[in-house]
Amino acid sequence: MLDAKQHQGKFGEDYVRVLASAAGLLVLKDDLDVDGIDLGFRASGRYGKVYSPTIEAQIKTWSRPSGSSGHLNFRGLDECQFNKLAGPDFTVPRFLFVVCVPLDNQSYAASITDGVMLRHLGYFVSLRSETPIPHPDRNRKRLVKVPTANVLTVATLRRLTETQSDW
Template identity: 45%
Template sequence: MGLSKSEHQGAFGESFVQVLASAAGLTVAKENIDTRGIDLTLGYKGFLGGWRHPSIEVQVKTWIRHRATHRNGFWKYRMNAKHFNELAGQNFRMPRFLVLVIVPDDWPEYATPTQEHTELRHAAYWVSLLDQHPVDPEQVSTVAVDVPVRNLLTVPALQQLLAPSEPIRAEA
C-alpha cells in the first residue's frame, strides 16, 4: 500500500524544507517519534552571527495551492489548536517556527527534473508564534495563523533564523 495523499503531501513538505536547509549548509535532524510538535531541528556547525552551533526547531505544514488563500500580504492558515500550542509562547529553550509549504494540487507536479535542474514546487514561508499565547483546546479546535507572504523561506532567511541579530518577533 502506498502513502495516503496527506502522508505524501507531508513527506514532500518536510523534504522541501530539508533541501533548503542543505542548500544553506545546515544539519537536519528528525525526531524518531513526534511527541513535541516538532518535525525537524535545523542546525549550523560552527559560529554563525556570533552564535556557536545555533539550532532552531520547525513544525512543517503543507497546504494545497488551490486551497491556499492570502489577503493583505498574509497566508490565512488555520491550524489545529494542539499544534498551535506547541509553537506559541516564549517558554522554549530553542526558537520554534511554523513553516508552511504551499504545494501543487497534484503530486506529479511536486518536482520536475530536467537535464539542467530540478524544479520543486511551490514555496515555503515561515512565521514565529513567539508573541502568541497558547489557546485552550477544550474551547477552540483550530487557530487562525497569519503567515507573512514576505517571509519566503530561502537560504539567507534560514541563516537569519538561526543567527538573528535581534530576537525574532512575530509579524503583525
C-alpha cells in the first residue's frame, strides 16, 4: 500500500495521463527523474512547421490550495526544482502542472451514472519568463503564482502541445 504522499503524487500523475489519453497525445516518461520532469507529451503528425511537437511537465499535487486575485499561491517547489522549469533556455517547453486534490484520498475518484469523475482540477503555468535563481537552495521554497484561468483540460493540454513553439 502506498503512503499518503506517494498516493497523492501518483494520483496527480495519473490524472494528467487520463487527460493526455483523452487528448490523443503520447505520454513520455524518462527512465530516471534527474531533470525535474515527470512526464512529456507529444502530438503525432505535423502542426504548422513542426512535426511531433512535444512539451514536458513537472506535476505537483496540492490538497490545501490557497490563493488570491485569480492566482493559486503555490509554495511546493524548492529553488532547485524551480530552476529546472524557469527561463527560456530549454529545447522543449516546460510547464508546471498543479493538480488540486481532496484531503481524503477516498474522494480522488467517484463512479457516477455516465462515467468516472476525477477530483479536483489541474492547472498549468509556464515559468519561461521567470529568471532562474543564481544560487538555489533545496531548503528554500519559491512561490509560484498559478493563474486559476489556466485550467488543465483535454483541450488545453492538446493546445499546449500542438502550439509548443508559441510558448
